[in-house]
Amino acid sequence: MNIGLTGGIATGKSTVSALLVAKGALLIDADAIAREVMLPGHPVLAAVIQHFGQAVMNSDGTLHRKKLGEIVFADPAQRQALNDITHPAIREEMRLRMVAYEREQPDKLVLADIPLLYESGLESLYKEIMVVYVPREVQLQRLMLRDGLTEEQAGLRLSAQMDIEQKRSMADIVIDNSGTLAETERQIELFWQRKGLA
Ligand SMILES: CC(C)(COP(=O)(O)OP(=O)(O)OC[C@H]1O[C@@H](n2cnc3c(N)ncnc32)[C@H](O)[C@@H]1O)[C@@H](O)C(=O)NCCC(=O)NCCS
Numbered sequence: 001m002n003i004g005l006t007g008g009i010a011t012g013k014s015t016v017s018a019l020l021v022a023k024g025a026l027l028i029d030a031d032a033i034a035r036e037v038m039l040p041g042h043p044v045l046a047a048v049i050q051h052f053g054q055a056v057m058n059s060d061g062t063l064h065r066k067k068l069g070e071i072v073f074a075d076p077a078q079r080q081a082l083n084d085i086t087h088p089a090i091r092e093e094m095r096l097r098m099v100a101y102e103r104e105q106p107d108k109l110v111l112a113d114i115p116l117l118y119e120s121g122l123e124s125l126y127k128e129i130m131v132v133y134v135p136r137e138v139q140l141q142r143l144m145l146r147d148g149l150t151e152e153q154a155g156l157r158l159s160a161q162m163d164i165e166q167k168r169s170m171a172d173i174v175i176d177n178s179g180t181l182a183e184t185e186r187q188i189e190l191f192w193q194r195k196g197l198a
């Protein structure tokens with residue numbers, strides 16, 4: 001059994017995936033894989049430097065994430081270029097991990113946490129899609145607080161993704177994370193019971 005987990009930036013995907021992992025789900029995390037392909041020595045990082053130049057590098061050869069973020073969240077064409085360079089490798093690694101999990105642990109729930117699941121049209125890869133939802137205002141506030149961004153910077157990041165209301169309307173399962181953590185936990189507990197997961 002697999003589920004695609006998505007939502008908007010800072011709506012609480014990591015929070016929800018941690019709750020599901022604590023119950024026994026296996027996690028494949030697209031953001032974590034996106035970081036792996038940006039490590040020194042990886043061909044994806046080399047292609048990123050080729051396109052964006054040395055300005056997005058730190059002097060120790062690692063990626064200057066903040067600088068690259070500033071470029072791509074302000075410019076849709078550059079964001080598309082970054083997606084074209086990184087996404088095929090991320091998708092292939094996710095596919096390999098999914099195949100391995102389903103072969104080795106077929107009774108477990110496998111959870112694929114993918115921020116851009118709908119934007120990339122990946123719905124058909126998963127039996128069901130769970131969306132972690134908070135209203136846009138809460139999303140903006142939590143993003144500013146967590147990442148120390150101004151309202152303008154946070155707004156740009158939100159504009160780089162499909163609107164959260166639209167994602168909510170497309171979901172098979174909605175987890176409303178706008179309340180307390182305890183309220184979110186209760187929804188996860190109900191979901192787990194409804195699915196008859198052990
Ligand atoms: C631009 C980068 C360097 C910024 O790094 P930074 O450490 O500031 O942010 P981080 O990687 O933690 O991402 C935070 C969130 O931003 C959003 N986000 C990241 N990349 C994108 C993108 N290309 N388009 C829209 N939203 C994005 C996601 O919601 C993600 O959860 C980094 O996000 C990146 O390499 N992005 C390209 C790969 C990608 O698309 N990753 C996201 C899904 S796989």
Ligand SMILES: Nc1ncnc2c1ncn2[C@@H]1O[C@H](COP(=O)(O)OP(=O)(O)OP(=O)(O)O)[C@@H](O)[C@H]1O
Nearest residue numbers: 008009010011012013014015142146177179180181
């Ligand atoms: N129910 C909640 N109440 C208050 N704060 C919360 C709640 N859930 C999550 N947060 C906080 O909101 C922020 C965003 O949550 P989280 O990091 O889980 O989101 P995310 O969707 O995984 O983000 P990203 O898209 O950047 O990967 C974090 O600082 C987290 O501590």
